[in-house]
Amino acid sequence: MKKVLFLLAVVSPIVMADDINKGRELAFDRSRGNCLACHMMEGGEMPGNVAPPLIAMKTRFPERSVLREQVWDATIRNPESVMPPYGRHGVLTEEEIDQVVDFVHSL
Amino acid sequence: MFVRFLPVLFMILSSASMADVEADREAFRAFYAKRFSSIPVEAHVDGVYALDEAKRAQWLEMEEFPPYEFSVDDGEALYDEPFTDGSGYGDCFADGGAVKHLYPRFEGGEVVTMEVAVNQCRVQHGMESLAYDSEEMMQLTSYIAYASRDQLIDIKVPEDALPAYERGKQFYYSRRGQLNFSCSHCHMQIVGSQLRAEVLSASYGHVTHWPTYRLKWQEVGSLHRRFAECNGQVGAEALPLQSQPYRELEYFLTAIARGLLLNGPASRK
Numbered sequence: 001m002k003k004v005l006f007l008l009a010v011v012s013p014i015v016m017a018d019d020i021n022k023g024r025e026l027a028f029d030r031s032r033g034n035c036l037a038c039h040m041m042e043g044g045e046m047p048g049n050v051a052p053p054l055i056a057m058k059t060r061f062p063e064r065s066v067l068r069e070q071v072w073d074a075t076i077r078n079p080e081s082v083m084p085p086y087g088r089h090g091v092l093t094e095e096e097i098d099q100v101v102d103f104v105h106s107l
Numbered sequence: 108m109f110v111r112f113l114p115v116l117f118m119i120l121s122s123a124s125m126a127d128v129e130a131d132r133e134a135f136r137a138f139y140a141k142r143f144s145s146i147p148v149e150a151h152v153d154g155v156y157a158l159d160e161a162k163r164a165q166w167l168e169m170e171e172f173p174p175y176e177f178s179v180d181d182g183e184a185l186y187d188e189p190f191t192d193g194s195g196y197g198d199c200f201a202d203g204g205a206v207k208h209l210y211p212r213f214e215g216g217e218v219v220t221m222e223v224a225v226n227q228c229r230v231q232h233g234m235e236s237l238a239y240d241s242e243e244m245m246q247l248t249s250y251i252a253y254a255s256r257d258q259l260i261d262i263k264v265p266e267d268a269l270p271a272y273e274r275g276k277q278f279y280y281s282r283r284g285q286l287n288f289s290c291s292h293c294h295m296q297i298v299g300s301q302l303r304a305e306v307l308s309a310s311y312g313h314v315t316h317w318p319t320y321r322l323k324w325q326e327v328g329s330l331h332r333r334f335a336e337c338n339g340q341v342g343a344e345a346l347p348l349q350s351q352p353y354r355e356l357e358y359f360l361t362a363i364a365r366g367l368l369l370n371g372p373a374s375r376k
Contacts, residue, residue: 036303037302037303038302046303046304047303048300048301048302048303049300049301050297050300050301050302075287080296082288082292082293082296082297084285084286084287084288085287089285089286089287089342090285091285091286091342
């Protein structure tokens with residue numbers, strides 16, 4: 001077990017960078033995450049203005065798990081939220097949600 | 108004891124609902140009047156072009172040579188063509204087809220839209236029904252919309268139509284599809300904001316200008332086609348044109364638009 005944790009600690013920075021890139025692709029892709037439809041964020045062209053810009057995300061969401069829950073199903077916190085429940089409705093896979101969350105948390 | 112009073116209870120409930128149609132209409136007007144305080148609520152008959160000056164300018168240019176013009180002309184020719192029994196649409200519709208402001212109507216226990224009425228007229232006179240997405244249907248309804256221009260929507264919701272009205276209203280407020288949007292989420296809650304470059308329009312006025320030529324379609328299409336497109340965009344099942352849920356949604360949206368000016372056919376991006 002300790003060995004595994006050690007390995008993860010060494011490997012994870014590389015995995016993270018890769019996940020962030022995959023997350024960005026999903027966030028910009030019109031037919032997948034399409035976060036840009038509503039949120040402005042760095043590097044994204046023609047963003048919508050329905051929802052808050054994605055900036056200073058670590059300040060707004062110190063806990064990654066809270067941000068993940070928001071992406072998975074925003075109606076848990078706000079039943080009237082218009083944000084699609086990416087996890088609950090299976091719009092993205094659990095792995096893809098992690099990638100998007102890694103990307104968004106890096107903004 | 109309770110059963111004895113049930114009919115009375117029903118009467119109270121349904122008379123309350125009668126008033127509700129008017130209350131819903133007032134609420135819709137008040138909502139958009141407050142949200143867009145610098146825009147007269149009647150201006151929403153132009154949809155997005157009531158909200159965005161630059162898009163409006165482009166649209167007015169497009170309207171100089173209206174892309175639905177041929178559809179109206181061809182529709183007029185079809186409208187005047189007699190049926191095989193010698194009768195014609197004029198035997199079904201008054202005032203040269205300037206009747207759109209009276210539709211949808213509630214008849215025979217169902218919502219009868221303009222398209223359904225066209226087919227009922229044909230069948231009554233021994234003609235075959237037209238497919239709801241056929242060019243001929245779009246041409247005929249384009250002509251009827253044009254002939255009905257400048258009339259004010261004047262439909263009434265009789266008591267026996269209230270369940271249909273209520274179902275339409277339910278549809279409007281129900282979340283659907285993978286993306287979990289109701290009509291009201293986009294067209295009330297976040298109305299006026301932009302999804303990427305697209306501005307979300309007000310529902311008050313959504314029904315005044317159909318059929319519509321959309322650049323995206325490159326042809327004239329119906330309100331129900333737009334409903335189906337909307338449903339698809341939120342990852343929900345698109346229902347058949349003129350299916351009961353779409354007819355009832357149209358009925359609800361038209362009832363709350365009573366008094367608005369008809370301005371169809373229209374052009375849209």
